[in-house]
Amino acid sequence: MRYIHLILRSLFRSRRRTILTVLFLAVSVFLVATLQSILLTLDAFANNPNSSNRIAVRHKVSLTNLLPLRYADWIRQQPEVEEVMALQWFGGIYQDPRNFFPNFAAEPEPIVRIFKEEIVEYSETQWRDFLRDRNGCIVGEALAKKYGWKVGDVIPMQGTIFPINPRLNLRLIYRSRRLTDEQAMYFHFKLVEEGVPFMQGRVGNLWVRAKHPDEVPRLIERIDRHFADAVEPTLSETENAFQLEFLKMMGNLATIIHAITGAVLVAILIVTANTMAMAIRERTTEVAVFRAMGFTGSRMLGILMAEGILLAIMGGMAGLGLAWLAAGGIRAALGSVIPWLTDFTIPVDTLLFCLHASMGLGILSTFIPAYRVVRRPIVEGLRAL
Amino acid sequence: MALDFIIRCEAVAKSYWRGTLEIPVLQGLDLEIPRGGYYALMGPSGSGKTTLLNLIAGIDRPTGGSIEVCGYDLNDLDDDQLAGWRSQHVGFIFQNYNLVPVLNAFENVELPLLLTRLSRRERREKVLEALALVNLTDRLENYPRQLSGGQEQRVAIARAIVTEPDILVADEPTGALDAKNAEEVMALLERLNSEVGKTILLVTHDPKAAHHARIQIHLEKGVLDRTVEVNR
Known part of the structure; x- marks a missing residue:
């Protein structure tokens, strides 16, 4: 010194x-x-640790090919499965293309069970309102704050992939542990299925939650083997691997x-x-x-x-x-x-x-x-x- | 009464090598300097006076012979021991002062004391004492660029004496000074010898500077040519 x-x-x-x-x-x-x-x-x-027991199932050919919704029924019967949910990237625009945020059409009931690590805090009353309202949607709190939305507001979304422009009623605002997890919007898959003829009985992804992370590899292998000879074969992967596919695009x-x-x-x-x-x-x-x-x-x-x-x-x-x-x-x-x-x-x-x-x-x-x-x-x- | 010799050189030899060519600078030189002596080493360029000074000061090593200074045979000390020995026994005064430009006069004088166990307060006392001896207590905060050549050399002298070494070695201390400042510096060295009892070994070309010493040692081609006692 x-x-x-x-x-x-x-x-x-x-x-x-x-x-x-x-x-x-x-x-x-x-x-x-x-x-x-x-x-x-x-x-x-x-490498989201929350997603360790989630599996994304998609068409083996590409992300844009669709899977039959009925695949969910067979998957749901597997003993390792806790929950299955149809999930479709909607890719809609709110007011301006620069207002980007992830928005999905999803089967409503399983959302909070599939994403229970992300959708942590919410009102049960609002949740029931959402389930009852086919035009209802839920958003994360950070996203709601950003656009000044509150429960009861109507959010007009403009489809870019799908030829529909749903006007969604905001029914629930949820909170997460991380701001990143409060950036998404989910609304009823039925809106897309019924509004878009080629989506009837079909979906982009099936999101599967295994009961235990150790069972994920076995489940992935069984799902893909089962549908290997089908007209629409599947490609199942962990949610992390699925996200990596997007990053690889960069x-x-x-x-x-x-x-x-x-x-x-x-x-x-x-x-x-x-x-x-x-x-x-x-x-x-x-x-x-x-x-x-x-x-x-x-x-x-x-x-x-x-x-x-x-x-x-x-x-x-x-x-x-x-x-x-x-x-x-x-x-x-x-x-x-x-x-x-x-x-x-x-x-x-x-x-x-x-x-x-x-x-x-x-x-x-x-x-x-x-x-x-x-x-x-x-x-x-x-x-x- | 037997003299107390502080420096003893026996058959000291030093050669430099230029490739395979050996250039002898000192050739078997014997020299004894008593404690409290004031010696000027003189001689033409290449006679070996600076080399001898460096060997006695322990910043170079002989290729032959032995040098005993302050009771230590310098050949027996390794590099780190030699550095420790220098810090206690030798004070250096250089022709170009060699002050550290980013430190002020006080800090420059304090430098050798950083190697001691002295407290900050004790260091301060010693620095002020040394600067008082060279009459520069009013220039403590001045940086070398703010001092004249003579003042810079006085700061360098204060730095050399602050650890109270036994020997002061000075290599052309007036070489970069005008006549007036040179005279002041030489008078100061003379005072340090006569009043404080420092042993001083000086290398100079300047007969006026050498005249301040008590003994002049003339070297010629690496050997002792003659020793002259100065009459004043």
């Missing part, structure tokens, strides 16, 4: 160079932290983000190493004077390393600060458009990764120039210009 004053003064010896290096580090760490957080957010979305995002992160880290290393090499080389004589006064080589190495690490940590902290501020902006600006980003934040894991990476870069970039200057004979150092 008695050298901290010396370390800080030395660090700001060339104020402009230090500030520019810290800014460069900050921008780089900001980029890494934000990209990694987006990746973790998407990963968490596709390309191999993880690879791209990891590649960018790697490139940024290498760039930081090169720039910081260059800065530290210049800063240390300029002080060759000074280091020799310190050693002549009695500072040992290892003590000088420690002081120089501390400078490099401190510089890198300052950049890292500034970058994380920027990322934290940006996370709020991303939530506000994109959370409404991309529901996965409603809860967007910089996770602790990412914070720690960035701090450790900054520290590691500080060590890597400083060690070689510091070691070289400390190993140099004192008399040579005193003669250096």
Whole structure:
């Protein structure tokens, strides 16, 4: 601690160079932290622990092919099954295409049993109102707040996939544990089935809840085997795997983000190493004077390393600060458009990764120039210009 | 009465290598300097005076012979022990002062004390004492760029004496100063020798500076040429 004053003064010896290096580090760490957080957010979305015993059953050919509704009857009879529900992505627009939120037509009764981890808190009276009203719908509280909806409001939806424009009565507003889970709307599947001729007796997905997560693989295998020879064969997968299918549509995002992160880290290393090499080389004589006064080589190495690490940590902290501020902006600006980003934040894991990476870069970039200057004979150092 | 020799050099040799070519700088030099002595090492360029000073100060190692300073055979000390020894026994004064530009006068003088176990208050007392000795107590907060060359060298002298070393080694301490400042610095060194009893070993080309020493040692091609007692 008695050298901290010396370390800080030395660090700001060339104020402009230090500030520019810290800014460069900050921008780089900001980029890494934000990209990694987006990746973790998407990963968490596709690895929802709540969905461990939910299975999505769809047509084997593609997501857009439909399954016969009667498949639900056979699935429901399987001993491992707790609940089955027809679920159809409606993809409707509310007022403006920019007002994106997930909206589904679903068999009403099973909704709260299938999604019991998400639909946590609601009024039983409102629930019964919803079941009675064929034009009724339920929405999450965050979504209702966003558009200022309250129970009793009429929400006009415009179909984009299906040629119907249902006017839905808001009957229930539910609460979840996470804001992300309060972004969806569900309404009666009958509206789609009866309003769209090609949907009669057919649905996009069957959502199955197994009694126990351990039974999921066996159930998936049995469902797909049973319908393998049918005209409409099924492809069953865990809900997480199903969500991943959507993410895969965005390309191999993880690879791209990891590649960018790697490139940024290498760039930081090169720039910081260059800065530290210049800063240390300029002080060759000074280091020799310190050693002549009695500072040992290892003590000088420690002081120089501390400078490099401190510089890198300052950049890292500034970058994380920027990322934290940006996370709020991303939530506000994109959370409404991309529901996965409603809860967007910089996770602790990412914070720690960035701090450790900054520290590691500080060590890597400083060690070689510091070691070289400390190993140099004192008399040579005193003669250096 | 037997003299108390603080520095003893026996058959000291030092060679540098340029590739496979050996360049001998000191060749079997013997020298004894008593405690409290004020010696000036003189000689033409390449005579080995700075090399000898560096060897005695423990910042370089001989290729032959032995050097005993303050009761320690420097050949017996490893690099870290030698660093610890320097911090206790030797004060350095350089031609270009070599102050740390980002530290003020007080902080520069305090630097060697950071290696001791002294408390902050004790360090402060010692620094003020050293700066008072070089008559710079009014420049504590000044950075090197705010000081004249003579003042910078006085701060460097305060830094050299703050740990109360046995020996002060000075390599061309007036080399970068004008005549007036050079005279002031030499007078200060003379005072440190006569009043505080510091042993001073000085390398200089300047006969006026050398005249302040009590003994002048002339080197020629790496060997002792002659020793001259200065009459004042």
